[in-house]
Amino acid sequence: MDIQALNKQYIAGTWRDGKSARKLTDINPYNGEVITEFQMATPDDIDEAYQAARKAMDEWNQINPYKQRDILERAVSYIEENEEDITSIIIDELGGTHLKAAFEIGLVKNMIKEAATFPLKKEGKILPSVEDGKENRLYRMPAGVVGVISPFNFPFFLSVKSIAPAIGAGNGVVLKAHEETPIVGGTLIAKIFEEAGVPKGLFNVVATDIREIGDSFVEHPVPRIISFTGSTTVGRHIAEVAVRNFKKPLLELGGNSAFIVLDDADIDYAVNAAAFSRFTHQGQICMSANRILVHQSVYDEFIEKYKNKIASLKTGDPRDPETVIGPVVNEGAANNLNDLIEKGIKEGATPLLRGNITGNMVEPTILTDVTPDMAVAREEMFGPVVSVMKFESDEEAIQLANDTNFGLSGAVHTSDGERGVQLAKRVHTGMIHVNDISINDEPIVAFGGEKQSGLGRLNGEWSLEEFTTLKWISINYGQRQLPY
Structure with a gap:
């Protein structure tokens, strides 16, 4: 061709x-x-x-x-x-x-x-x-x-x-x-x-x-x-x-999807699913998980394994079959991401992992200590940047997930599938997936969002x-x- x-x-x-x-x-x-x-x-x-x-x-x-x-x-x-x-x-x-x-x-x-x-x-x-x-x-x-x-x-x-x-x-x-x-x-x-x-x-x-x-x-x-x-x-x-x-x-x-990790989740699986849900195609997917919500009892274990996982992802030439993260669409998008990261840090977020930005190449960044009022929690970050937030109960997880103008996708991880379904039903989003990634699209299943x-x-x-x-x-x- x-x-x-x-x-x-x-x-x-x-x-x-x-x-x-x-x-x-x-x-x-x-x-x-x-x-x-x-x-x-x-x-x-x-x-x-x-x-x-x-x-x-x-x-x-x-x-x-x-x-x-x-x-x-x-x-x-x-x-x-x-x-x-x-x-x-x-x-x-x-x-x-x-x-x-x-x-x-x-x-x-x-x-x-x-x-x-x-x-x-x-x-x-x-x-x-x-x-x-x-x-x-x-x-x-x-x-x-x-x-x-x-x-x-x-x-x-x-x-x-x-x-x-x-x-x-x-x-x-x-x-x-x-x-x-x-x-x-x-x-x-x-x-x-x-x-x-x-x-x-x-x-x-x-x-x-x-x-x-x-x-x-x-x-x-x-x-x-x-x-x-x-x-x-x-x-x-x-x-x-x-x-x-x-x-x-x-x-x-747009989307601002929440990826929810409950206290009984398989942490290793949740880490891998959260990585795919955020960093596939450099995070330039409307269904990407912008916000990772983790129960306080498994938070330390999750973020340590998540940081190691994301740090291992190869960034670079997309023609290399080993590359996971290639360039964002243009330099303007890269600059916007840099501005959001800087704003998040000024507002109190902690960069658990801070990637370099060179031209269109944006290395992964993980922000912790994020609160719902921060720009990085409220805006769609269309790139390899993610916010991590801690919660104490299922009710708080639902409240955090719903605290957005968007409602496209999401995910819930738990060892109790029915618990996950009941929680998922209360998240105001067009699509949400239990023990799966947030990026899902199947040819015979209704696809669409709520709110904005x-x-x-x-x-x-x-x-x-x-x-x-x-x-x-x-x-x-x-x-x-x-x-x-």
Whole structure:
């Protein structure tokens, strides 16, 4: 797979440059090398993409559902045939490690396999009527064109998470790739669906930035749904614009997940699970455990083993198969993390482990003596930095876990599974996992957040529900008796 062939817009089934005079430079976050450049898309390009998606929907929905399924399954086959190349692109464009690439590709394949079943699941209903001789039918119809806005952290999966179900449900799609990851979260996906045989124009990709297009991607009259994954701040704006234009927003936003270690937990297992939950992909995952809450009776044992575990994680070149922690997305992100660490220390946090920050490379930092009012406990730290807090009882653990504006994921570790479940039910979060990691996503299980972590649910039947609408068609087989 030639990465240089993926530096075009993909609009109406054609690979071409955008109409802007400005270029989008795609940079390797580890070594700073320029991967490629894109001629940016403009609002006119976005209009063409949306119009193509709306037109192609008619063709797509005339195709036999079993053939639609086969097309989507071919996308999985293409990924499997090109997995080595895709891994290489993820490493170069995202700074993702081999572990991260394998994890993301696996998630993508499972999501497309699930979406491939959607053409066969769009069931309707026939319902009785209060009127004699009348039949009520409910048809499950495609919702309309879907606009998808991709994030930079897991752009391959978190784009496909909306794209594949939307297409499987019969919709056209336009994807705006994140400017940091226009290939993995954009044109790579276009190539996959093109090779699978999706009709030209049904799926489109635009690579650009907000300075070039403003709110035109969301405001455009064609899309009926805007699916966004990213920060809560940006998500709030997108939701406001979408609703103002009578579009449905689907939002997967930030997190501040709590990883709770109870007094009867398997400490060695909890240490390993907490390490994975925080430091996978440099902590740049919305479900990452920002706060580790540990019962006071096992606190000393936990933090000693946790420090040793995290200190052993190799930081460096993501092309090295032994590397666990690669670069964060850019130097601005690294600087923000440094500022948060400094602020936390000034507010009274103790750096149990303090990593160096050089350019985009951020070594792990563990902050202890953290209190709920500190910035490091309240803000989402999108990087390899974690706060550790002590609690005395289950009630206090629940109170600490809930003391946040977010509610995406979490974890509870205990030797008593039912105790863990009862505690988990009281944590205000869309997802929480007992004796597991906080980073979980399965293709048939409802995924989504509470509070400022998002709106809507995706995966399985919930994605089918989100990307379709119900249409009531009634038939009167006789003649209704009218009052005049």
